[in-house]
Amino acid sequence: MSHAATTVPGHDQSHPELGFIRRYVFSLDHKVIGIQYIVTGLLMALVGAALATLIRLQLGWPERTWPLLAQLLPKGYAGGVMAPEFYLAVVTMHGTIMVFFFMSYVLVSGFGNYLVPLQVGARDMAFPLANMLSFWIGALSALLMIASFFVEGGAAAAGWTAYPPLSAVATAVPGSGMGQTIWLLSMAFFIASFTLSGLNIVATVFSVRAPGMSMWRMPLTVWSYFIASILGLLAFPALTAAAVMLLFDRHAGTSFFLPAGLVVGGRHLTNSGGSPLLWQHLFWFLGHPEVYVLILPALGIACDIIPAFTRKPIFGYRLSVWCLVAVGALSMVVWGHHMFVSGMSPFTGEYFSIATMTITLPMTVFGVNMLASLRGGAIRMGVPMMFSCAVLALFGSGGLGGLYLGNATADMQLTDTYFVVGHFHMMIGGVTLMATFGGLHYWFPKMFGRMMNETIGKAHFWLTFTPFFIIFFMQHFLGIQGAPRRYYAFTAYDFLRETRIQNLVVSSCAMVLIASQSLFVVNFVWSLFRGAPAADNPWEATTLEWTTSSPPPHDNFGQAELTVHRWPYEYGVESGDRDFADQRVPPGRVPVTA
Amino acid sequence: MMPVARPAAWDGGVCPFAAGWQRVLMWWFIVGDGLLFGAFLAAYGYARLIATTWPDSSVVFSLPYLAAMTLVLNTSSAMMASGVAAARRGAWPTARRWLLATTLGGVLFLGMQADEWRHAIAAGARLSGNPWGDASFGAYFFLITGFHGTHVLLGVLILTIATARVATRRATPLGIELVGLYWHFVELVWVFIFTLFYLL
């Protein structure tokens, strides 16, 4: 092991004669693990979408009864009417599943595992065994989370932010019984899984890049995963600590988050000395960087798709990298903007407000770079490109919404309203969702050796992006009208009477959005078996994964020596009958421009 | 877009700082684990700031005893460094002796920690409250020292395995070095806990 610095991981594991179990179930291959993560995440997304359906049915048609749902879910829909406690459990689990088990799995762990080694020219992740463990711990955590629906009292119902005392006192809300405990345990497993995966990505980028793959030759996708993984490693410990402490409060009699003198439902509690605000600080110290953990890879993916479809190098590559670094750093010091009206000192509030607004600078620069990459290009509007434009559009409108919420004065009226719901669905909901669809269409041929169907893909885009935009754009304005979030119905208030029509429109669009995902499922499954066979480089792209076969062999690049000669955006050059040079084309054949 | 001059270490093909992915992984693990302790300590600091009756640790606990605990762990950590150096030289029998001594240091520390808990519990300290003041004091004491103790316990297990592997000639210098990194980290965290929880 004295030559550890130069060993290439995965190189010694290329045994083609592995059995089915070792190859597809307990696989050490980063590509298989990546696909396992993606499939798990997509299945969880279906659960999350089903929960969203229940939410929107309730909010769109609050007076109706649902006999069919009463038969399917007798506990949640006694008499055909959704029970408020079931509604809260559904809202909580929708948020938790979508943020942690869909977006994190598909986008970060899934695409991250699949793409990072391929794009840096490694034979596998740095530590394949930890990678496999990461997936199976993650699968366990997802199962545990689903299982919490079936325990006494139902799933956790204190919101995905799990603010104590609601989440700490078992009698405060039905879901704070066993459901909340399982929620916390599942999160602990999730963090363990995510940490293993993140450690691997960081170590892979750091230490096993191919010869010639300098930092300034890494695609923006790799950069975004590198920074997102570091952010995750730095931020998640705060949630781990908070989760451990909350478990102690719930089961061991401590009072970390519980002050003296609580009287819950007529029962006097004996706790003393804690502070519910402490949980909020710890939670958001994770929570804010976590949204960047999700959104940076989405932006990175879009930045790699766009040049392949404009046939032009990305605009401002290095500037974009610096923006990612700056945003990552800033995201660690702005968590308090989630707590402007929490009772935190107003001076602290102003600090967080000013700090948050500085994020506008790097994020705008990044967005302008993406937009300028389209300018003057010869655009081919393939399905991945359509979704990448949607990433850019949602990133723009969601980012502008951030100016309201990061501004303490405006946030006083808007916090905890549907403005927040609309904002984060555009950002960590929409930017990531569109990047997921774009990325799946783009890398599907590499993963499975077959193309996805373009016509269904285009129909799916129209029926996904349009309703998505309408739903969450309108929700911003529901918030401006004052509609608070996590309401079971808007019928109890006079000032919310006028939101009736908007909620109806939002719910109708949501039904279209959710129903149209069947197009994607059909396309995915059909293309898996019947799609047109894919060439090695169907999009005429430049990064390393397109220089190997589709799908790549176990050791990614075969026995051939792998040397990187140029940056990843060598489009628009003269190279025989091609207008691009992939990263392995030596400088003798096509001049290196970066 | 000409690349600027930079050290060849970052050009790919080799690991920067000639570290190898194992060390990189270990460093980042330590950063993350350190931040976990950081979060617990920050929470403790927050609780202490809002508390009105925070007890004086030097009255509750015996500082000479704690100094002895610190010394034991420091010594153990120093012996680990000698063990790593011996393994790097290939002096395996020496390495084995140092590792054994390191392990014993860890066990001794755990014993002293357990004794301190026994004293505290006998004096009436519980997770839900304590005789000296703010209820959080006892809770954070058990939480933080317990979490650190778990790390020491884990370290002792790893050290035992490493010693056995040295004895059966299956260990590598790198492996021993990684164990050493972890053990030094556990010792370093204790210094922070000692300073922030017991001394301040």
Added chain:
Amino acid sequence: MSTQTSVFHSSTVALLFAGLGLGGAWYGASIVMPSLASRHGAGIDSMLSYLLVTTGILFVAGYCALAWFIWTGARRRRIDQRLTRRRTEWLVSGALGLAVGLIAEGGVLAIGMPVWSEYFDATPPADAVTVEITAQQFLWNVRYPGADGQFGRNSAAAMDDVSNPLGLDRADPAGRDDVVTQNVMAVPLGRAVRLRLRSKDVIHSFFLPNFRVKQDIVPGMTPEVVFFPTREGSFEIACSELCGLAHYRMRGFFDVLSPAAFDRWLAEQATPTAGGPR
């Protein structure tokens, strides 16, 4: 492979973005906030108006630029220009980033901060009406100090949901004239309102949409808000932090009355027959 796409198809995508940008702005312009009824609320509304105008312009401009680049790009066979000089890249993106950053930061510093400090730094005038609100699942306990201006002692230990929800100490003379109601409160026009907020169980948030007042009530803390109603009327109190099953109907009433009507109302509440939930 399938990398060539029709100009028509690309153009429809361009039109989609342009349409969403313009349609979104049109829709947004038609939305009105709950009618304003407080003095500091005017500042918050001007903060929001500033943001709606600036971000509205940026939003429409961004979506139209996106649509324009797609529209023209779809008609182009060869790219215009391959690489931009790095200095140009930094200048263009940097200038735009700086401009948007200044819009954002300038809003906070020039408009937001004065409003924020006026709201939080306000020392309550001597004649302010002090009201204590104690939130619990799922109602608002309201207490006025009565003629002596002193709240009587109370304690968590004495709280009982049926007979004594606020845990009042009946022996304390300062508490004899305290006026207690549930979910209904009134204030006189022309005087500042000073609310002392407490919670018995979980986190609630006291939200008066028309007054632009929203304050989380974290148990264990006693935040205060001071504001100045500007017109008479009957308004609603909502809870805006998830507090449990009936969070969505934890409704209260906040009436701004003429001084004479307020005195009459308070006297009515003080008689044992009146009061209680409305």
